[in-house]
Amino acid sequence: MTLTELKYIVAVARERHFGRAAEACFVSQPTLSVAIRKLEDELGVTIFERGGSEVGVTPIGQRVVAQAQKVLEEGANLKEIAKQGHDPLSGALRVGVIYTISPYLLPQLIPRLIARTPQMPLLLQEYFTVRLLELLRQGEIDCAIMALPLPDAGLVIQPLYDEPFVVAVPKNHPWASRKSVASEELKNETMLLLGSGHCFRDQVLEVCPELARFSASNDGIQRTFEGSSLETIRHMVASGIGITVVPKTSVPAHPDEREMLAYIPFEDPAPDRRVVLAWRKSFPRTQAIEALVAAVQDCDLNGVTMISEAAQEV
Secondary structure (H helix, E strand, O other): OOHHHHHHHHHHHHHHOHHHHHOOOOOOOHHHHHHHHHHHHHHOOOOOEEOOOOOEEEEEHHHHHHHHHHHHHHHHHHHHHHHHHOOOOOOOOEEEOOOOHHHHHHHHHHHHHHHHOOOOEEEEEEEEEHHOOOOOOOOOOEEEEEEEOOOOOOOOEEEOOOOOOOEEOOOOOOOOOOOOHHHHHHHHHHHHOOOOOOOHHHHHHOHHHHHHHHHHHHHOHHHHHHEEOHHHHHOOOHHHHOOEEEEEOOOOOOOOOOEEEEEEEEEOOOOEEEEEEEEEEOOOHHHHHOOOOOHHHHHOOOOOOOOOOEEEOO
């Protein structure tokens, strides 16, 4: 029995699909399937019910998977415990950040964290929320900066800041000089959205009910286009293809004359997202987490208000 085999069964239990689990673990499906079959033979139990479009987990398999998750978490703590015996700030801190936060937070965060803890290297990974949660569970990263809601439990959550959404339009758009926009007005515009897999897309559709309703029914919204990144979408908006919704931190604090976009706040109550830092309950380097949180709170994110709430378990 190996930790790698335990990672595989946890991934399959989560994905309910061998192919997707193999992709999440960066191995081929045959490699993953053979390893899981070997583990089942060694334990003498059937963990997964194969057949059909979705893989099921047997009753005994559920208990095996739950225990495997605990073993993976405890295994990841071994090196951290050893590091803490010397200096909790001396080892590298492995931080994951979702795509729609990293370009706007990290340029300010990294120099502030280096100034606070020059002895603590920062190892960064950008991914979707689902992948960052996977890496957290496997102990491949120590913590992650994401946005609520999170489809997971067993984590400690530290609120960082609440970030309003704003509407981005071309400078020659009729709304460019307006003071605010109501969410229901978006249904009459050509909307540019992030593609599936980006949690920011889901957040925009959730907090803008009119946009979500008309997007689903194709009634009212003229057209919608999907892009792979906020920066790609921003260039598409500048070219006059349509408008979009972006997080406030992505808005230039001091736009120059070459800026091709205008940014308009939503009418109150403005939609927003809560950005948080999440880590495993068993992660022992609390001083490293505290240093990271303090560095985030030192950032000036275009008027975004930091949150001073205490961390909580979920």
